[in-house]
Structure formats: structure tokens, C-alpha cells
Amino acid sequence: MSRIQLLSPRLANQIAAGEVVERPASVIKELLENSLDAGAKRIDIDVEQAGVKLLRVRDDGSGIEQDDLPLALSRHATSKIRDLDDLEAVATLGFRGEALASVSSVSRLTLTSCPEGADQAWQVETEGRDMAPSVRPAAHPRGTTVEVRDLFFNTPARRKFLRTEKTEFSHLEEVVKRLALSRFDVAFNLRHNGRPVLGLPPAQTEQEARRRVASVCGPAFVEQSRQIDSERSGLRLWGWVGLPTFSRSQADLQYFFVNGRMIKDKLVAHAVRQAYRDVLFNGRHPTFVLFMELDPAVVDVNVHPTKHEVRFRDGRMVHDFLFSTLYRALADQRPGDQAEGDEAPVPGAAPVSQPTVSGLDAGVFSGQQRMALNEAPATWNATPASAYVPPAAPPAGAAAAYAGLYGSASAPAQSLPAAVEGEDVPPLGYAVAQLHGVYILAENAAGMVIVDMHAAHERITYERLKQAMDQEGLRSQPLLVPASMAVSQREADCADEHAAWFQKLGMSLQRMGPETLAIREVPSLLRQADAEPLVRDVLSDLLEYGSSDRIQAHLNELLATMACHGSVRANRRLTLAEMNALLRDMEHTERSGQCNHGRPTWTQLSMPELDKLFLRGR
Template identity: 65%
Template sequence: MSRIQLLNPRLANQIAAGEVVERPASVVKELLENSLDAGATRVDLDVEAGGVKLIRIRDNGSGIDKDDLPLAMSRHATSKIRELEDLEKVISLGFRGEALASISSVARLTLTSATDQSNSGWQVSCEGRDMQASVKPAPHPCGTTVEMRDLFFNTPARRKFLRTEKTEFSHLEEVVKRLALSRYDVAFHLRHNNRVVHSLPPAANQLEQERRLSRVCGPAFLENALHIETEAAGLKLWGWVALPTFSRSQADMQHFFVNGRMIRDKLIAHAIRQAYRDVLFHGRHPAFVLYLELDPSIVDVNVHPTKHEVRFRDGRTVHDFIFRSLHRLLAEVRPDDQVNSARLEQQQQPAEIAPQQAPISFRSGQSQPQISEGEVREQLQGYTALQSRAPTPPAFPSAAPRPVMDDNDAEIPPLGYALAQLKGVYILAENAHGLVMVDIHAAHERITYERMKTARDSQSIRSQPLLVPMTLAVSEREAACAENSSDMFAQLGMRVERVGEEALVVRELPVLLANSDVEQLVRDVLSDFMEYGSSDRMLAHIDEILATMACHGSVRANRKLTLPEMNALLRDMEATERSGQCNHGRPTWVQVSLPELDKWFLRGQ
């Protein structure tokens, strides 16, 4: 090997740029974060050729003093921290002091700035092998303008990895969108090749925030979003989460901010995924824009050079707070929330049963029945017998006519009243807004499933001893975790004991999981305990079994219903949690408004 020597400043900065500057979007992120840290309330961004040829960012922040301009272009120079203890309560977006030096080593960078105390502006740029900073006067109002030209002009090996102009600008635009969502009090203006792409004024209230949200994420997101704002244990969560029916094929509309910083964190992602667990179609991803606010001293943002990852001092508390907040929000969604109609007291209509047709156990009202596992199995046997019968013709009772609909009638329930049954699969109903179509099986499946979960929660999880206890070989860390988590195992209906330095024995399991893969289940739960401080795998497996039972115990296709039975199902849907989706995440009903119907038939055109 050759002799050890110091790297020259330019080469050292170019190496550091490998962590900070990946593409034009990386430059924009660093420079915009500096503008926001400087207190800017307006940021103007001009880009050419996807950001490769030119990136110019101008802000009205506090500016940089003339004497500090050379330092601003140096490595490890920052105004945001002074000592190690400051890292424990970082509130600024940037603080490493590497961005400007790294960018200037791989592009032509000039910085012009002025403070409100200075009589004129000054401009700094770095030149030569040793990156000597040169300062000269330049007219400029209070604030800063950073201009970067010809990215990677001196590192062609890295420039060849850049994508097309369209792709690079797409990444750059996404950075601007995310920062625009992080700071509603700041105006953002973006131009690409002299064409205005975004012009976002400040948003001072929720209405203006939602207007910006609609322009950044699209109006469809806002139309399907629920607003949340909750606080507990020094944590505050607010923002918007989309209904499960507005799921995505990829995780491209997931924005989470911690104290204004956009992050991607496994613990938070797990909590959100857990909240959506039994309302999201398999393979789909939820959409959300959420903000978590907490004391900066209990979160470490100095985990990764890009600062996308964080570490919480009490991760379990944060995880449970996010999960419970979103789980409760999604559970409370009712049809009246979605059709924006007044909720009324539910009245069960009398049901007339057609000859040779057994009644269906729909129940109106808010209360949920308490049923045991034995009763569930008895119901399943009854449903199996019911499905074996041939469909009988429907009997529409004349004694219980459908109420006359009046658009101004405040007594109309959210899902309205049944008109007919289509092909034995759908209910057609009329409400104050127009036509409601309900998937009978999917809706009844959710109702049955929620009743089963309510019974499970009220009676606790029943467990049974294993005929032959199972011994597992684990690591010493896993064994210690299991020993410390015995109470959590007990809450899940399991008894797991430590019998050696690297050995566990499983003595009890939930009744419904008697035929599961015990070893894999215990290992998965232990993995969750060590990573997230909790686990929902046991309940997830139990819920999967209950969902299957509910599916088999629900109304099947071609089952003819009477009008009272259909109306009873609609009332049950209005009183049941998560009734907008079946157990597999599919929608259970859709609303077709009168204006939509008019368009179909070209009325008024």
C-alpha cells in the first residue's frame, strides 16, 4: 500500500458529497431546508433541465452576515449547534454543516445574501483545488439566493448515472411537495424551464391547508380523507388519513413528519400498517399525510446522513399512540360520515318471512351481541344448512311499505331505504343524495366479523394447554426478551417460559390457534417484541380465523331477502365499525349522486 496522506479539501468534499448529493433533488432538499431554517416565509425555485443545468433558490429569510459567508462554504461549519448536548434537542432541519461544501465540490455554486442590518449584499463562491472562498459585493435584499449550475461537471462518472430530465425533475418536484406539506406557513413557487409548475400561497387555517393538500396530493385524496387531531402523553398527532377504499398499489402517497421533518421510520410504518390491518385489501397501501409533534429531546434525528430516519427514546409509547389513534379513527367511520347526512335513531322494521325461508339475524341499534365460540359454531351450522336450500322467490310485504322519500326530510337514514335486490347480490337503496348500492355478502361479512371481535374482546382470549409442551432453541437475547415479556404473552393467550440460557418452552396457546405453526408464531412475536415493543401477530392470526368464519357465516349470493331484511342490514351497517369495507378490504357500498345520474342520461345538456 502507498503511504498515508491527507486528502485535499476538494476531494474530501467530493467524497462527502456522495452521501449528501445523489441527484438534483438532493441539492434542492438541502438548500430548501437551509431556507426554512433561516425563517423564510417565501421560497422561489427556478430549475432548468431537471435541475442538472440550473437550480436557483431565493428566500426572504434572515440572510448570512458578510463575515460568515466564507465559513458557510466550509465543511462542518454551522450556526445550528454549538456543543454535543445540542444534538439532543435539534429543532432545525439541517445541522451537520456539510451541504454547501459538498454541493460546491461537484457543481458551480454561488451564494448571495444580505441581512437586515447590512447596507448591501455579498456573494461568495469557491474556486480551485483547495476550494478557496472569494467574497465580493452584490446587490441583494434581505435573504439568500443560492445558484447551482452544471451538477457533476467535474465528476463525469457520477453524471452518467443521472436519469432523463423528466425523471430527475419528478424526483425534484416530489421534494418540493413534501417540504410544502411540512410548512403551511411558507409560500412555495416552482418553475421548470421558465414554466410555472407550482405556486402555493401560505395556508393559515385548516381550509387553506386542505386547499394546498389538494393541489399537492390531488383532490381525490382530500375527498377520501379523514382529519385527525389528538394528544396524549406529551404526543400530538394531526393530519389526514385516507379511507381504506382509497388505497394505493404502491406506497407513493405516504407523508409522515416528526416535528416538521419528513421521515421514513420502520416503527411508525408498522404502527400505521397495523391500524389498517383488517380494512385494507391485500397488497394495497394506505395513503396519509400525518404530523407528529413531541419534545425534541426524546427523539434522535442524527441517525442517518440524509436524516430520513429517527430514533425515539420510548418507541413503544410512540408506536401505541399512533396505532390506537388511527385504529380508533378508522373504526369510528360510519356511512353518515361519508354521505354527510344526519344520523338518526335506528328503528328496526318488522320482518315478514317468506315461506320456506329462514330469517337472517340482522340486528339494528348500537349494541353488539355477546356470543361465545360455541354459539358461533352453531350459527355456522345453521348458515351451512341455509346455503344448501334452493333460493326461494322474494316476498315483499305490503304491510310494511317503504317510507316516502323527501329530499328535505331530516329523518332519512344515511344509507336510505331499500328499493330492490339486484341478481341476489346487491341492494339498491334510495337516500337523500341519490342511489346507494350495497354488496350484501361483503356488508354482512363485516357486521358478523365485528360482532365476533366484540365477543372475543369482552370474554378475553381463551387458551388451552398443549398436550406436549414445545421447546424452542433461541438466542440468549430472545430468551431474555421472552422472560421479560411473559405478561404480554399472557394477554395474547400464550404461556411461554424460559427454561435455560437459550431455551424456551411453550405451554399454552389460544384455542383458535391450536393448529397453527407454533414455533414460527412464537419466533415472529418475539421478533416484534424486540423491534417494536409489542406484537399484534397473535390477534392478527385470530382475526384471520374469525374473518374466515364470518365469511362463511354471511349471506351468500342469490340469497333472496325481503325489504325489511334489506333495511335491517342497512341499519346494521350504519351502526357497525368499519362497515365501509369487508374483511378483505373491498368496499361494501357506493353512493351515486343525482348529478352523477343526470350525467349518465345527459339531463340538463
């Protein structure tokens, strides 16, 4: 091999450009981040031919001094950090000082800027080579404009790898949308080939912020999402979480920001996946626009050239906070909550209380299930049908007339009395009929409700099984012959560190050597499962994410199967009393909007929607 030698500045710049400038969207990301770091409140973007011919970004930020303009185009020159302490607590989007130098090495770049208080703007130009930039006077208002023309004109091989104009512009537009979501206080205007594409005014109020999210993600997302805001241990998570019924076939509506920076992180993805596990249909992806705020000193954003990945100092705490916040937000979504994400229930919604075993559930838990859950038989004495009472006292007036419907499941069918105007009606209303032994038809204040009775009862039964298991705990079953397994020393150390956690979940691991573990006890519910691969998967999760839910996931799968077999079956005829008991239980059960497999349990048809079907009012 030849001797080591320094690369020419031009070659070094083009190698750096390969890391920073992948396509026009990469350029727009760097330019917009610089504008935001400069304190811009309005950013105008003009694009021609998806950015290959022209990219122009104009902002009203703080601007660049005349003497600093040549430095702005130099590698590793930045105003955003000074020393190592600054690097360990980065609070800006850009900080490496490579962007403009890399972009200018593969394009014809013009930078014009007028700092605040200056009476003269200045301009600097480069043309894709290592040239001494010259600065000259220019006319420009306060702020900065960067023009990038003829991208990759001097590297034709790179230009060949670009996609069609439509594809490249879609990537570029996506970058603008991400940054528009990260800064609600900044106005963004995007034009392509002279045609306006995005016009987003500043969003100062919550309503304006919702409007911006609707402009970027679509109004359906805002209508089918829940707004959250939670804070704990120096961490804050806020934003919008899509309902499980508003899922996607691809993970293309997922925005997660850490201190204003859009990231895609494995730890975050794992926590979100866990939170949605019980309510999302197989193969579907959740939707969300979430913002996490924390001390910049406890997150490292300098771990990847694109800065899309971060590293948290305490990853386990972040993971647990994300999971618990999202899990609770999804669990608290019940019939009666407003679709816009407001936490206030609609008028007439009964107060939330713990589920009560209804007449419909009498005898649903078999002796085998009770044994599997290690419950004392007395604990599982289902409430007799004659003793069943509604979860909440029925409201006065019209609803009181329905009190008889909450009683015995074996009561004969009753016809509904005429409704009294002006009285509150529960969110899911009152049953009026059963369709083909599968669906319950109910009438509420908004119109008609259709319920899949098996799916709904399956969720109710499943949640009660989980609740019972949480209250009574897990019982371990010793293995007649302990199972020995060879592991790495790192995995064995991990098992030692989390020994108490394994024990809590009903599993006992004993270290037999530097690289050997013995499985001595397993949860009774999983006594038929193959314990070794389960333990390996759990250890893998603990090492990568700091936590694991695989044991709980296996337990939940078994409980879901039990709930499915223990729930009311299709084609079973129910009385009005039984149907109304099921509706009331749904209103007081967590996650009752989806069955254990993620399918919806009920849907609403409003009166305007019904009128539209029959062309009424036209």
C-alpha cells in the same frame, strides 16, 4: 498497505458530496432546508434542465453576515448547534454544516445574501475546487440566493448516472412538495425551464391548508380522506388519513413528518400497516399526510446521512400511539360521515351506538362457533326475530312510517310509502329492491345507494365476533406435550419480559434454560396452528418494534373465516325488512365501508351523477 495519511481537502469534500449530493433533488433539499431554517416565508425556485444546468433558490430569510459568507462554504461549519446538548435536541432541518461545502465541490456555486438591517448585500463564489472564496459587494434584497450551475461538471462519472431530464425533475419536484407540506406558512414557487410548475401561497387557515394538500396530493385525496388530531403523553398526531377505498398500488402517497422533518421509518410503517390491516385490500397501500410533534430531546435525527431515518427514545410508546390513533380513526368512519373528513355526520345520521344483533343475524352463530369462542350458550342466544328493535328509535314523521320494516326478518315484503318532504333520511336510506340476489338498491337523500349484501353482512358479523371475544376474553388450551424450541438468549429474555402479555393473549411460555423455551399453552382458537413459527415471529416483532400483533392477526383471520361462512350468501332473496335491517346495522358498525378482505361494501350515486349518465339538463 501504504501508511495512513490525511486526505486532501478537495478529495474529502468530494467524498462528502457523494453522501450528500446524489442528484439535483439532493441539492434542492439541502438548499430549501437552509432557507426554512433561516425563517423564510417565501421561497422561489428556478430550475433548468432538471437542475443539472441551473438550480436557483431565493428566500426572504434572515440572511448571512458578510464575515460569515466564507464559513458558510466550509465543512462542519454551522450556526445551528453549539455543543452536544444542542445535538441531542435538534430543532432545525439542517445542522451538520456539510451541505454547501459538498455542493460547491461538484458545481459552480454563487451565494448572495443580505442580512436584516444591513445596507449592503455580499456575494461569494466557488468553482468546484479547494479555493479561497472571495467576498464582494452585490445588489440583493433581504434574504439569500444560492445559484448552483453545471452540477457534476468536474466529476463526469457521477453525471453519467443521472437519469433522463423528466425523471430527475420528478424527483426534484417531489422534494419541493414534501417541504411544502411540512411548512404551510411558507409560500413556494417552482419554475422549470421558465415554465411555472408549482405556485403555493401561504396557508394560514384550515381551508387553505386543505387546498395546499389538494395541490400537492390531488383533490381526490382530500375528498377521500379523514382529518385527525390526537394528543397523548406528550405526543401529538394530526393530518389526513386516506380512506381504505382510496388506496394505491404503490406506496407513493405517504408523507410522514416528525417535528416538520419528512422521514421514512420502519417503526412508523409497521404501525400504519397494523392500523389498516383489517380494512385494506391485499397488495394495496394506504395514503396519508401525517404530522407527529414531540419533544426534540426524545427523538434522534442524527442516525443517517440523509436524515430520513430517526430513532425514538421510547419506540414502543410511539408505535402504540400511532397504531391506536389511526386504528380508531378508521374504525369510526361509518356511512353518514362526510367524505371531506369532517367528523360531523350528514343530516339524519342516527347516533352511534353499540351494534345490536338483528333479525337478519338470528341463528348466524352456530354451536361450533360458540364453542370455538368459549362462550356460554346463554350468552349467544340470538335476539328472536319477533323481539328485534332498531338500534336507534326511528325519527318522527316520514321515517316513522318505515318502522314496520325494522321488525321481523320473516315479515312479508312491504312496499315503501311515499316519502314526506322535509324529513330526515338515514345515511344509507331505505331499500327499494334486490338485484340478482347480490346487491341491495336503496334510496337516500343524495340519490341511489348500492350495497354488496354479503360483503356488508360479513363485516357486521366479523365485528361482532371480535367484540364478543374482547368482552369474554381468550381461553388457553394446555398442550398435552409442551413444545420445546431453541432460541437466542436475547429472544428468551424478551419472552420473560413480556410473559404477562403472552398470557393475556392465551399463550404460556416457560424458560427452560438460557436459550430454550417451552410452549405450554396456546389460545383455543389456534390449537390447530403450528405454534413455534408463530412464537418466533412474535419475538422478532417485539425485539424490532416493541410490540406485535401476529397472535391477534391469526385470531382475526380465523374470525374472518367464521364471519364469511356465517354471513348471508349471494343469491338469497331478502325481504325489504331484512334489507333495511342490514342497512341500519351497517350505519352502526365500525369499518362497515369495507369487508374483512378490504373490498368496498357500498357505493353512492348522487342525483347529479345519475343525471350526467342520462344527459339530463343538457
